Amino acid sequence: MNVVDNQLRSLFENFPRLGRVEWIGIRPIKREAPEAVSEVVVSEREGLIGDHYSGRSGNRHVTLIQAEHLPVIAALTGHDGVDPGLLRRNLVVSDLNLLALKDHQIQIGSEVVLEITGLCHPCSRMEANLGPGGYNAMRGHGGLTARVIRGGIIRLQDAVTVLPVDQTETGRLNKD
Template sequence: MTGVGATGRLAGIARHAFPRAPMEVLDHVHVSAESGLAGDFRGAVKPGRQAKRQVSLIERGDWDAAMAELGVDHHWSVRRANLLVEGLDLPQQAGAVVRIGDEVVLEIMVECDPCSRMEEIEPGLKAALTPDWRGGALARVISGGTVRIGDIIRVEE
């Protein structure tokens, strides 16, 4: 589903405490404008900087397509994304707004371009995640709260 009013659900949550740290998969987490996902090193906004990559999101369908293209089956968290979205095509434009559950509001900032680290996970993964925003989206937190697996995700703008 795409466009304003489209809905999906939150199918996964993951965070990592420092660069190259193992991903920790969760069933719920607090999200704030000051620190992104609690316990995730990417979310904190540095003084004098704008929040651009507090939360990373990836669509289950895009991850599954990349895995099928490569003929492998890695867990989605190896992408190092924070949130796995199911049943919704994420907006592919800066300024789009999505709501998760009743409280959390995120603004899409940029495409999450796959990095060379993906090649360490699986040869060809970077290329498989490159087309059509398959690598996901980066967002900033507009309004915080707690998100849980199964929460509804809605495109608001």
């Protein structure tokens, strides 16, 4: 690896601050609105315990959206604000640029480690939830999907820490 590659890699791993969990939602029943909870148990095999998606897809155990995008989505749809439950994501995280987390793992609180697996694109339900144009308002603001590397409990206000690539736990990112 040359000097430029090392410098670029260093930039990709430098985050100015910790994130924070602002909202947690689970959907016990498919197509129902998420229920806001203060904490959720997370399992490596099942994902979020109590969520209808639990155990279905290892690459989409958890969905995350950036808190700072909520006012943008509200503005684009002509609303004063947007209830996070309408967006059908599990976690709302503030103070951290989620789109910069490609190829990273994050630790939430003292226990849970997630591996970011991709973008969480909006679904057609955004038209019903946000009104005409809701789907397009969410494009680019839909958040991320993640799989659970280490389970535990996620609580409101938990810190979200980006793990350096060389310190990631066993998963796809740890290629050694």
